Amino acid sequence: MSKDCEVLIVGAGIGGLTLALSLHRAGISCRIFEVVTEIKPLGAGVNLLPHAVRVLDGLGLLDELAAVGVTTQESIFFDKYGKFVLSEPAGRAAGYGWPQFSIHRGDLHDILFRTVIERLGDDAIVLDSRCVRVDHDTDGATVHFRSEDGSSFQARASIAIGCDGVHSVIRKQLYPDEGAPRFSGVNMWRGVTSMKPFLTGASMVRVGWIPVGKMVIYPIRNNIDAEGNQLINWVAETESDTPVERDWSRAGRLEDFFSYFNDRRFDWLDVAGMIEKTEPILEYPMVDQDPIPRWTFGRVTLLGDAAHPMLPRGSNGAGQAILDVACLTEKLIEYGVSERALNEYDRIRVKATTDVVLLNRVAPPDTILKEVHERTGGKPFERIEDVITRDELLEISNRYKSVAGFKVEDLQRSA
Numbered sequence: 001m002s003k004d005c006e007v008l009i010v011g012a013g014i015g016g017l018t019l020a021l022s023l024h025r026a027g028i029s030c031r032i033f034e035v036v037t038e039i040k041p042l043g044a045g046v047n048l049l050p051h052a053v054r055v056l057d058g059l060g061l062l063d064e065l066a067a068v069g070v071t072t073q074e075s076i077f078f079d080k081y082g083k084f085v086l087s088e089p090a091g092r093a094a095g096y097g098w099p100q101f102s103i104h105r106g107d108l109h110d111i112l113f114r115t116v117i118e119r120l121g122d123d124a125i126v127l128d129s130r131c132v133r134v135d136h137d138t139d140g141a142t143v144h145f146r147s148e149d150g151s152s153f154q155a156r157a158s159i160a161i162g163c164d165g166v167h168s169v170i171r172k173q174l175y176p177d178e179g180a181p182r183f184s185g186v187n188m189w190r191g192v193t194s195m196k197p198f199l200t201g202a203s204m205v206r207v208g209w210i211p212v213g214k215m216v217i218y219p220i221r222n223n224i225d226a227e228g229n230q231l232i233n234w235v236a237e238t239e240s241d242t243p244v245e246r247d248w249s250r251a252g253r254l255e256d257f258f259s260y261f262n263d264r265r266f267d268w269l270d271v272a273g274m275i276e277k278t279e280p281i282l283e284y285p286m287v288d289q290d291p292i293p294r295w296t297f298g299r300v301t302l303l304g305d306a307a308h309p310m311l312p313r314g315s316n317g318a319g320q321a322i323l324d325v326a327c328l329t330e331k332l333i334e335y336g337v338s339e340r341a342l343n344e345y346d347r348i349r350v351k352a353t354t355d356v357v358l359l360n361r362v363a364p365p366d367t368i369l370k371e372v373h374e375r376t377g378g379k380p381f382e383r384i385e386d387v388i389t390r391d392e393l394l395e396i397s398n399r400y401k402s403v404a405g406f407k408v409e410d411l412q413r414s415a
Contacts, residue, residue: 005029006337008143008157010131010170014105015304016163017112021059022329024120027291028337032116033129033155035164037148039113041106043248044282045220045233047072047204047315048103049097052322052353057098064111069103070219070230077368077393081380082266085372086393090204102204102218104192104231108318124291126155131169134160136299158337159299161328163321166246168306181287183243184311184361186210188286189252190235191278192220197230198269206366207271209238212367213238213260215271235276235312236261243285244385252283286311289333290360291354293378296346299339303328308353313364314400316356324349365400368393 007023008017011376023030048056048065057064073093077085091100129145132152136142141160146152162170172178197219199205204240214237221231244250254276262269275281289309295302300329304321320387328345335341375387 003140003157004127004155005031007031007332008033008141008155008160009163010040010134010143010160011035011163011165011304011306012111012113012166013163013304013321014109014318015306015362016161017109017116018056018322019161019163019167019303019325019328020116020124022055022110022325023332025059025064026329027251028329028332030120031123031157032125033131033143034125034127037128039109039127041104041110043105044192044235045218045331046105046108046318047217047218048101048108048322049315049319050091050098050100051069052121052319053091053098053101055322055326058326059115061111061115062098064115065103065108066099066223068107068111069101072100072102072204072218073200074205075365076199077366077372078207079369079372079376079381080212080264080378081103082207082268083381083384084392085384085388086368086397088394088397098221102202102220102233103264104220104233105318107221108303122226125245129153131162133173134162134170134300136160136297138177138298141299159301159342162300162302162306163304165305166309168302171292171302171376174295174300174302175292178289178292181246181285181289182244184286184288185239185241185281186237187240187244187257188235188237188284188312189257189281189283190233191275191281192231192233193274193278194224195232195274195358196228198232201230206369207264209366209369210237210239211373212378213257214369215261215264216366217237217271217274225289232274234278235272236275239318243287244283244305246287246402248282248284250283252281254281256283277347277414284312286313288357291350291357294346294350295385296339296342299342300367301328301342301346307349308357310353310357311360311364313360313366316360320353320356323352336397357402363396363400364398367400371396
């Protein structure tokens with residue numbers, strides 16, 4: 001069977017689309033196969049940290065991201081009573097060479113999708129292509145697909161990359177006995193709603209801690225109407241004995257979690273009112289998978305959520321997929337479209353992402369709020385300085401940035 005392209009990409013999510021743009025820029029032919037029959041906007045907000053934005057900037061997407069998303073200016077922490085804990089500048093305001101963007105996942109996906117079609121052509125993405133399995137030999141990889149009508153077909157390339165997300169068929173084939181996701185004991189609810197800007201109008205806020213309910217709140221679109229409202233994204237987390245279904249589009253119910261947040265009406269934001277006016281509300285379990293020892297088997301490898309599904313904390317899900325893309329492309333340029341390139345990519349990114357997956361379990365950025373909660377016993381305080389020093393708070397923050405690959409000094413050195 002002749003090869004359709006050099007690189008066959010399974011999945012047209014953020015990782016798969018970014019990979020296609022990166023390979024095209026490097027002069028490597030590729031094609032994406034996607035299970036859905038129609039591309040529709042899904043999900044809610046996502047944060048793009050400077051290390052990921054640097055990669056997207058290299059693909060010529062910076063201006064479009066800035067036009068659609070919100071350029072985040074600060075990351076700010078409050079306790080459950082709305083009392084200030086810490087504020088840190090974000091993006092260029094923090095000394096990075098690139099901004100941080102808060103953006104609707106659908107907007108980000110639309111930018112990537114449109115750009116792939118513009119640059120690679122209308123046939124670059126093949127829809128209605130459900131991956132069934134992948135075979136490989138010394139010369140290439142053959143991916144088997146099934147369409148919605150039940151018909152089957154195959155495509156062949158020099159290598160195949162599984163970018164097929166948390167329910168990856170290719171990962172399941174490579175690790176058939178892996179088992180169920182690891183539940184953290186936390187479920188989350190999320191939504192987006194129209195509101196007046198709060199704080200700076202470009203603030204990413206974390207409020208409270210898990211035993212008493214935690215929230216992450218940030219704007220993802222500016223000036224959405226004549227009144228100057230923003231589209232605000234929020235995520236609420238509570239402890240639970242049982243995980244909800246692992247489906248990003250699953251509808252949630254207000255009554256299942258609102259009791260944790262119904263008294264949160266602060267002078268800087270009416271959090272309870274924001275939740276109450278949101279429709280629809282989505283729910284998702286805080287789950288991940290134990291890191292696997294390798295992603296690459298011959299001429300097949302994994303990328304993004306298929307490779308390293310992690311707890312959605314620290315704004316690193318999409319970001320680590322984009323860093324995968326940069327590393328994989330670099331190795332394909334260096335060693336050619338070959339098994340050696342995949343093995344080198346594997347050697348670097350398995351270790352890097354394993355560190356992030358494990359850190360997200362025990363010490364994500366909101367560990368700052370856990371520390372404050374434990375030191376105060378969940379009681380109100382007058383001054384944060386009487387509880388914990390700013391230097392201690394910043395040490396927690398910098399520890400995460402260093403492992404996740406976006407500490408200012410490290411990122412600038414690698415530029």
